[in-house]
Amino acid sequence: MPAPSLGRSLRWLALPVVLVPLAWLLFTGLGSDPRVIPSPLVGKPMPAFAGTTLDGIEFSSADLLGRPAVVNFWASYCIPSCVDEHPVLLDLAARHGDELQMVGVLVNDAPDDARGFLDRYGHVSWPNLLNSDGDISIDYGVIGPPETFFVDADGIVVARHVGPLTSDEVNRQLAALGLAP
Amino acid sequence: MRRIALPVAVAALLALGALVVLELVRPSAPPTQVEQARQIAAELRCPDCQALSVAESQTAGAAAIHRQIVEQLAAGRTPEQVRAYFVTRYGEWILLAPSSPFAWWIPPAAVLLGVGVFAWWLGRGRGEAGPAASPPGQARDRIREEVEQLDA
Amino acid sequence: MIPTLGHIAVVIGLAATVYAAGAFILGGRSGDPAVLASGRRAMYAAVGMVALACVAMIVSLLTHDFSVVYVARNNATTTPPFYSVISLWAALEGSILFWTLLATGWASLVLYRYRARLPALMPWVGATLALGVAFFFAVMVWAGDPFVRVTPIGLEGNGPNALLQNHPFMGLHPPLLYLGYTGLAVPFAFGMAALITRRTDEEWLAVVRRWTLVPWICLTAGIVAGAWWSYAVLGWGGYWAWDPVENAALLPWLTATAFIHSSMVAERRGTLRTWTHALVIATFVLTLVGTFLTRSGIVNSVHAFTTSGIGAWFASAILLTLGVALGLLIWRLPDLRDRRPPGAVLSRESAFLFNNVLFLGITFAVLFGTLYPVLVEATSGARASVGAPWFNRVNAPIFVALLFLAGVGPALPWGGASWATVRERFAIPILSGVGVVVAAWALGVRDAAPLGILGLATFVLAVMGDEVVRGARSRAKSRGEAAPLAVLRLATRNRRRYGGYLAHVGICVMAVAIAVSATLGTDRTATLQQGESLTMGEYTLTYDELVTAPLASDPRVIETRAELTLAGPQSGPIATALRDYPNSQTAIATPVVRTALGEDLYVTLLAYDTSSEAATIRVFINPLVMWIWTGGAIVALGALFAIWPDRRRRAVEAVQAGA
Numbered sequence: 008m009p010a011p012s013l014g015r016s017l018r019w020l021a022l023p024v025v026l027v028p029l030a031w032l033l034f035t036g037l038g039s040d041p042r043v044i045p046s047p048l049v050g051k052p053m054p055a056f057a058g059t060t061l062d063g064i065e066f067s068s069a070d071l072l073g074r075p076a077v078v079n080f081w082a083s084y085c086i087p088s089c090v091d092e093h094p095v096l097l098d099l100a101a102r103h104g105d106e107l108q109m110v111g112v113l114v115n116d117a118p119d120d121a122r123g124f125l126d127r128y129g130h131v132s133w134p135n136l137l138n139s140d141g142d143i144s145i146d147y148g149v150i151g152p153p154e155t156f157f158v159d160a161d162g163i164v165v166a167r168h169v170g171p172l173t174s175d176e177v178n179r180q181l182a183a184l185g186l187a188p
Numbered sequence: 189m190r191r192i193a194l195p196v197a198v199a200a201l202l203a204l205g206a207l208v209v210l211e212l213v214r215p216s217a218p219p220t221q222v223e224q225a226r227q228i229a230a231e232l233r234c235p236d237c238q239a240l241s242v243a244e245s246q247t248a249g250a251a252a253i254h255r256q257i258v259e260q261l262a263a264g265r266t267p268e269q270v271r272a273y274f275v276t277r278y279g280e281w282i283l284l285a286p287s288s289p290f291a292w293w294i295p296p297a298a299v300l301l302g303v304g305v306f307a308w309w310l311g312r313g314r315g316e317a318g319p320a321a322s323p324p325g326q327a328r329d330r331i332r333e334e335v336e337q338l339d340a
Numbered sequence: 341m342i343p344t345l346g347h348i349a350v351v352i353g354l355a356a357t358v359y360a361a362g363a364f365i366l367g368g369r370s371g372d373p374a375v376l377a378s379g380r381r382a383m384y385a386a387v388g389m390v391a392l393a394c395v396a397m398i399v400s401l402l403t404h405d406f407s408v409v410y411v412a413r414n415n416a417t418t419t420p421p422f423y424s425v426i427s428l429w430a431a432l433e434g435s436i437l438f439w440t441l442l443a444t445g446w447a448s449l450v451l452y453r454y455r456a457r458l459p460a461l462m463p464w465v466g467a468t469l470a471l472g473v474a475f476f477f478a479v480m481v482w483a484g485d486p487f488v489r490v491t492p493i494g495l496e497g498n499g500p501n502a503l504l505q506n507h508p509f510m511g512l513h514p515p516l517l518y519l520g521y522t523g524l525a526v527p528f529a530f531g532m533a534a535l536i537t538r539r540t541d542e543e544w545l546a547v548v549r550r551w552t553l554v555p556w557i558c559l560t561a562g563i564v565a566g567a568w569w570s571y572a573v574l575g576w577g578g579y580w581a582w583d584p585v586e587n588a589a590l591l592p593w594l595t596a597t598a599f600i601h602s603s604m605v606a607e608r609r610g611t612l613r614t615w616t617h618a619l620v621i622a623t624f625v626l627t628l629v630g631t632f633l634t635r636s637g638i639v640n641s642v643h644a645f646t647t648s649g650i651g652a653w654f655a656s657a658i659l660l661t662l663g664v665a666l667g668l669l670i671w672r673l674p675d676l677r678d679r680r681p682p683g684a685v686l687s688r689e690s691a692f693l694f695n696n697v698l699f700l701g702i703t704f705a706v707l708f709g710t711l712y713p714v715l716v717e718a719t720s721g722a723r724a725s726v727g728a729p730w731f732n733r734v735n736a737p738i739f740v741a742l743l744f745l746a747g748v749g750p751a752l753p754w755g756g757a758s759w760a761t762v763r764e765r766f767a768i769p770i771l772s773g774v775g776v777v778v779a780a781w782a783l784g785v786r787d788a789a790p791l792g793i794l795g796l797a798t799f800v801l802a803v804m805g806d807e808v809v810r811g812a813r814s815r816a817k818s819r820g821e822a823a824p825l826a827v828l829r830l831a832t833r834n835r836r837r838y839g840g841y842l843a844h845v846g847i848c849v850m851a852v853a854i855a856v857s858a859t860l861g862t863d864r865t866a867t868l869q870q871g872e873s874l875t876m877g878e879y880t881l882t883y884d885e886l887v888t889a890p891l892a893s894d895p896r897v898i899e900t901r902a903e904l905t906l907a908g909p910q911s912g913p914i915a916t917a918l919r920d921y922p923n924s925q926t927a928i929a930t931p932v933v934r935t936a937l938g939e940d941l942y943v944t945l946l947a948y949d950t951s952s953e954a955a956t957i958r959v960f961i962n963p964l965v966m967w968i969w970t971g972g973a974i975v976a977l978g979a980l981f982a983i984w985p986d987r988r989r990r991a992v993e994a995v996q997a998g999a
Contacts, residue, residue, distance in 0.1 A: 015673075015674075018670045018673060019670055021666065021670060022663060022666055022667060022670070025662065025666060026659055026662065026663055026666075029658070029659065029662070030655075030659050031718070032711065032714060032715065032718060033632070033655040033658065033659070034652075034655060035714075035717075035718040036636075036711075036714040036717070036718065037636060037651045037652060037655060039717055044278075044279065044281050044723045045279065045721065045722065045723060046279065047275070047276055047277070047278070047279040048277070054277075114249075115247075115248035115249060115252075140252060140255070141248065141249065141251075141252030141253075141255075142252070142256065144249065144252065145252060145253060145256055145274075145277060146277060147277065148235075148277035148278035148279065148282075149235070150235045150236065150278075151235065151236045151249070193763075193767030193768060193771065194763040194766065194767035194770075196767070196771065197766070197767045197768075197770035197771045197774070198770070200770070200771060200774040200775075201770055201774055204774050204777060204778070204795075208788070230728075230729060231729050233725045233727060238583070239581045239582070239583040239584070239727060240576055240581055240727075241727060241728065241729075244576040244577070244578060244581075245576060246575065246576065246929070246944070246946045246947075246958065247926070248947075279722065279723060280722060280723070280724050280725075281722075281723040281724060281725050282725070283724075283725060284725055284726070284727030284728060284729050284730065285726075285727070285729035285730040285733070286712065286716075286724050286725070286726060286730065288716075288724075291709075291712055291724075291726070291730070292730075292734070294708060295701070295704060295705035295708055295709075295734050296734070298701060298704050298705070298708075299697075299698070299701035299704070299705070299738060302697045302700060302701055303694075303697055306693065306694065306697045310685055310690060310693075311685075
C-alpha cells in the first residue's frame with residue numbers, strides 16, 4: 008500500500024518540525040543576557056532634567072548642550088558595581104573632562120551616604136544630582152544603578168550601558184561620540 | 189421531585205444569568221483616580237525587583253513610579269497616556285501584560301484548535317463501528333469486573 | 341580531604357551509572373539475568389556514591405570549609421547549622437548534587453521493587469533511568485563540579501542567599517519539589533521501555549499510574565509549600581507571581597495531572613495509547629525544561645540560579661530526550677493504533693478527555709507566556725515582560741472550565757449517559773450552586789469572580805456529594821450497614837474513585853480561596869510616628885518603637901524591628917522587621933502573618949527613618965488564604981488515599997504479576 012507508507016514517512020517530519028525551532032529558541036535564548044534591556048531613548052533627544060546637586064548647586068540639563076555628555080546613574084548601596092566603575096569614571100573625567108560634560112544622578116540614595124561613598128572611593132569633579140523623588144530615573148527608564156547614558160553634542164542619546172562601566176566600553180562609546188579614546 | 193428539579197434549576201440559572209447581564213449593563217460609577225492608579229500600577233513591572241508589579245512591590249523605584257502615576261492622572265492624563273509614557277521610557281519591557289495581539293491570541297487560538305480537533309475526533313469515533321475490543325487476558329477481565337462492580 | 345572524597349564519589353557515581361546503562365541495554369538484548377543484576381547493583385552503588393558526596397558537601401558546609409568554592413559562596417562562619425545543611429540545595433551546583441541523589445534514589449527504588457517482575461520491560465526502564473542519572477553525574481563532573489577548590493582560602497564566606505536563609509520552609513519546599521521532578525522520570529522510563537519492547541498494552545500503564553501519583557503528590561505539596569514560602573517571606577502579600585521558576589514547576593504538574601486523568605480512560609477503554617505516551621514524554625521533557633529555565637540564566641527570576649555554562653548541557657539534554665522519545669513514538673505509531681473509538685459525547689470518557697485538552701491548553705499558555713520574552717528577543721531583539729496580568733487573564737477562563745468539568749465528569753457514567761441520567765444528576769447540583777451564589781450575593785459579595793467560583797465549586801461538591809450519598813444508600817440497603825460505615829466501606833473499597841473525589845474537594849477549596857483572596861483582599865500603606873495607629877477593618881495597629889539589633893542566630897545580620905500593638909481579633913504585640921544581610925543590597929522583609937480561619941492579617945515593614953523613628957508599614961487583610969494551603973493538603977491527601985495499598989489491590993497486583 009503506497010498511501011500508508013507515504014503517510015508513515017511524513018510522520019517523521021514531526022521531528023524536525025518540533026526540534027529545529029526549539030533548538031533555535033533555546034540556544035538563542037542562552038546567548039543573551041536577560042539583565043540587559045535596550046533603551047527606547049537611544050536615537051531620541053535626551054529627557055530634560057533639573058535639580059540640586061550634592062554640593063547644593065542648581066543644575067539643569069540645558070547647561071549640557073553643545074558638548075557630548077555622559078549621564079551616570081549610581082548609588083552608594085550599589086556595591087560592588089558602582090565601586091568597580093568609579094575609577095573608570097575618574098579616568099574618563101581626567102582624560103576628556105574638557106571635551107565632554109559628565110553628570111552623576113543618584114538613584115534612591117541618601118545624600119549623606121552618597122557623600123560617604125565619594126569620601127571613600129574618590130571625589131569627583133562633576134555635578135551629582137540628588138534626584139530625591141526618583142523622577143529623573145523614571146524619565147531615563149533606569150532599571151537599577153549603575154547605568155550610563157552617552158549623549159552627543161546635539162543632545163541625542165547615543166547609547167545606554169547597563170552595569171559597571173569598563174575602560175573598553177568607555178573607549179567604544181567615545182569613538183561613537185567622535186572623540187579620540 | 190427529581191423530574192421537575194432540572195427545569196427549576198435551568199430556570200434559576202437563566203435568572204441568575206439575566207441578573208449578571210443586568211449588572212453588567214447597568215452604568216456603574218466611573219473608576220476613581222485611585223482605582224485607575226492601582227490598575228495601572230498592577231500592569232507595570234517594578235524595575236528594581238523581579239516578576240512583581242509596581243503595585244505589589246515595596247522598593248523605592250516602585251514607589252517613585254506609583255507616585256508619578258498618581259501625579260500624571262491628577263494632571264488630567266488618561267490611563268492610556270500614562271502607560272504610553274512609561275513605555276517610551278522603559279520600552280515594552282515595563283508592561284507585565286504585553287501589548288502585542290500575537291501574545292494575546294496565540295494561546296486561546298491553540299485551546300480552541302485543541303477543542304476543535306477533539307470534537308472532530310469524538311464525532312469520528314461515533315460514526316465508525318469500532319472494531320471489537322482485543323481479547324484481554326483473563327486476569328484483566330477479572331480485575332475490571334471487580335472494579336466495575338464496586339464502581340457501580 | 342572530605343571535599344576530595346566527595347569529588348571522587350561523584351566520578352565513581354558517573355562510572356557506575358554509565359556501566360548500569362550499558363549492562364541494562366546488553367541485558368535487555370540478551371536477557372542474561374546476571375548482566376541485569378550487575379546493572380542493578382551498579383545503580384545501588386551510584387546511590388551510595390551520590391549520598392556520600394552529599395554528606396561530604398554537608399560536612400563541608402557545617403565545618404565552613406571555605407576551600408570549596410560552593411561553601412565560600414553560600415556559607416559563612418556565622419550561618420546557623422540548619423541553614424548550612426539546607427544550603428546543599430540553595431545554589432546551582434549543590435542543587436544538582438541533591439537532585440542527582442533524589443533521581444538515583446527513585447531509580448534504585450524502582451529497580452529494586454521490580455527486580456523479579458516485569459522481566460521484559462525492566463531492562464529498558466533501567467537503561468532509561470541510568471542514562472538520565474548519568475547525565476546529571478556528567479554535568480557535575482564536567483560543567484558544574486560542586487567540589488571545585490579555591491586558593492587562597494578565605495577566612496569568611498559570602499553567606500547563603502539572604503532570601504533563602506530567612507525562613508525554615510526552605511528546608512521543605514525544594515526537597516518536595518525535587519522529589520516530584522525527579523520521580524517523574526519513572527513513568528517516562530516505563531513509557532520508553534513499553535515503546536522499545538512493543539509492550540504497549542495496559543501492563544506498563546498499571547505500573548505507571550501509581551509511579552506517577554507518588555511524584556505528583558510531592559510536586560503538588562512542593563508547589564503549595566513554595567507558594568506558602570513566597571507568601572511568608574517575600575513580603576508583598578501574595579503567593580503566586582507567575583515567576584518563570586514557579587511556572588517551571590507548574591508545567592510538568594499540569595501534564596502529569598492530565599496523564600492521571602487520561603490514564604483512567606486508557607485503562608478502562610484500552611484506547612488513547614498514543615496520547616498517554618505523548619503525555620508521559622511531555623511531562624518528563626517539561627521537568628527538564630524547568631531545570632533549564634532555573635539553571636541557565638535564560639530568564640530572570642526571583643530564585644533563578646546564577647548564570648552558568650550548564651544551560652547548554654540542559655538545552656542539549658532537552659533536545660536529545662525529546663528527539664529520541666518522539667522518534668520512538670513515531671516509529672511505534674502503528675502499534676499504538678487505538679483499538680476502540682472513544683465513548684459517547686455525553687460520557688465520563690469524553691469529560692476526562694476534554695479535561696486533557698484544557699490541561700494541555702493551560703500548559704501551552706504557561707509555556708508560551710514563560711518563553712514569550714525569549715521568543716520576542718530572538719526575533720526582534722526587543723525585550724518583553726509577561727507577568728501576572730497576562731497569565732491571570734489568559735488562564736482564568738480555562739481554569740474555570742476545568743473546575744466545571746470536575747463536576748461534570750463524575751456525574752456522567754462510563755460509556756454514555758442518557759438524557760434521563762443527566763436530568764437526574766445535574767438538577768440538584770445546579771440548584772445548590774445557584775442557591776449559594778444568591779446567598780453570597782445577599783451577604784454582600786458583589787464581585788463576579790468569587791461569586792462564580794463559589795457557585796461552580798458548590799456545583800462540583802454537590803455532584804460528588806450526590807454520588808457518595810447514592811452509593812452509600814444502595815450499599816446500606818443491600819448490606820444492612822449503618823450509613824457512616826457504608827460511606828467508609830464504599831470509600832476504602834474504591835480508593836481510586838473516592839481519593840479522586842477528595843482531591844477534587846481540595847481543588848474546590850483552593851479555587852474558592854484563591855478567587856476570594858485575589859479579589860476581596862484590602863491593603864493600606866501608612867507612615868507612622870511612634871504612638872500613632874492605623875485602623876483597618878476590625879484591626880487597629882499602634883506603632884510603639886523601632887528596635888535595631890543583630891540577629892541572635894546570626895550576628896552578621898542586622899534586624900530593624902517595628903514593634904506594634906495589635907488591637908482587635910488576635911490582639912497582642914507584633915513585630916515586623918527588615919533584615920540587612922551583609923551579602924544583600926536590599927533589606928529582606930520579615931512580614932508577620934496572623935492567620936485565622938476567615939482572614940489573615942499580614943503586616944510588613946517597608947521602610948523606616950532612623951532619625952525620626954518613623955516607620956512605613958503595609959497592612960494587608962487577605963481573606964481565606966489559609967484555605968489555599970489547606971486545600972492543597974486535601975488534594976495531596978486525596979491522592980495519597982487513592983494509592984494507599986489495601987488488601988484487595990494487593991490481590992489484584994498478585995494476579996497482574998502472575999499474568
